[in-house]
Amino acid sequence: MLPHAADNIERDGKSLILAYDHGLEHGPVDFEPNPDTADPERIFELAAHEAVTSLAVQKGLAEAYYPDYEDDVNLLLKLNGTSNLWMGEPNSAVNCTAEYAAGLGADAIGFTVYGGSNHEVEMAEEFRRAQEGAREHDMAVVMWSYPRGQGLRNDGSPDVISYGARLGLELGADVVKVKYPGSAEAMGHAVEMAGPADVVMSGGTMRDDKAFLRNVANAIDAGATGIAVGRNVFQRDDPERILDALEAVIFQEVEPDEALAIAESDD
Numbered sequence: 001m002l003p004h005a006a007d008n009i010e011r012d013g014k015s016l017i018l019a020y021d022h023g024l025e026h027g028p029v030d031f032e033p034n035p036d037t038a039d040p041e042r043i044f045e046l047a048a049h050e051a052v053t054s055l056a057v058q059k060g061l062a063e064a065y066y067p068d069y070e071d072d073v074n075l076l077l078k079l080n081g082t083s084n085l086w087m088g089e090p091n092s093a094v095n096c097t098a099e100y101a102a103g104l105g106a107d108a109i110g111f112t113v114y115g116g117s118n119h120e121v122e123m124a125e126e127f128r129r130a131q132e133g134a135r136e137h138d139m140a141v142v143m144w145s146y147p148r149g150q151g152l153r154n155d156g157s158p159d160v161i162s163y164g165a166r167l168g169l170e171l172g173a174d175v176v177k178v179k180y181p182g183s184a185e186a187m188g189h190a191v192e193m194a195g196p197a198d199v200v201m202s203g204g205t206m207r208d209d210k211a212f213l214r215n216v217a218n219a220i221d222a223g224a225t226g227i228a229v230g231r232n233v234f235q236r237d238d239p240e241r242i243l244d245a246l247e248a249v250i251f252q253e254v255e256p257d258e259a260l261a262i263a264e265s266d267d
């Protein structure tokens, strides 16, 4: 990683990445709890919320919508992805180059690496190309580091998550996105293993406000620099309200109860 490479997608060294690649990764089922969110325009508008430091999308959405939002949104362009229709060993098709991302105005690139998959070797090579391309265009590099595949049954165990965090550092990511390993202590170990690379917690499936914010607060206490979140924001009835609360937890480091009170008073 390069010192300060992620400054353009962070605020005071912290980040809230709004992830919206679910239409590819999971399919339309993820929009069912809040059908308005199938419309990318709704999410680009949401990404203009001041809590959001970048919006992670695939190339097609960036081409169609980003020109109208480039003044208000930092673009984190995902360069690979796989649909839920794929039944093979974990892999992620590269669908965009770093050069093309730079041409679209991206501030950062995002790349999934499934360490432990049968495809790890080719994925590391693809990541190398993307990472070096990003360096040529001064874009930050965010790795979705999700070890899974072959014998790796429990991709959420603390040891595996720490290994994923370390893979990000070793391969040259500026920010490593990992699943929450279940406790502040385990998150602290992952942060330590990532060294100077920033670690952000991946959002996960919908949880109640307090439980979700508690995990985020624990991750921040443990040294994580923020969160990359999709469903826990856009599947809620009032996504702006949870962004207000996340802003308080991540950037002001207040406790979840106080953050929720701040979010209520902003309504």
Ligand SMILES: O=P(O)(O)OC[C@H]1O[C@](O)(COP(=O)(O)O)[C@@H](O)[C@@H]1O
Pocket (backbone or CB within 6 Å): 019, 020, 021, 022, 025, 026, 144, 202, 203, 204, 205, 228, 229, 230, 231, 232
């Ligand atoms: O591969 P998984 O575990 O289904 O998760 C992939 C999804 O999770 C994310 O990394 C984070 O999204 P969520 O916050 O909704 O979990 C997305 O970018 C991606 O689409």
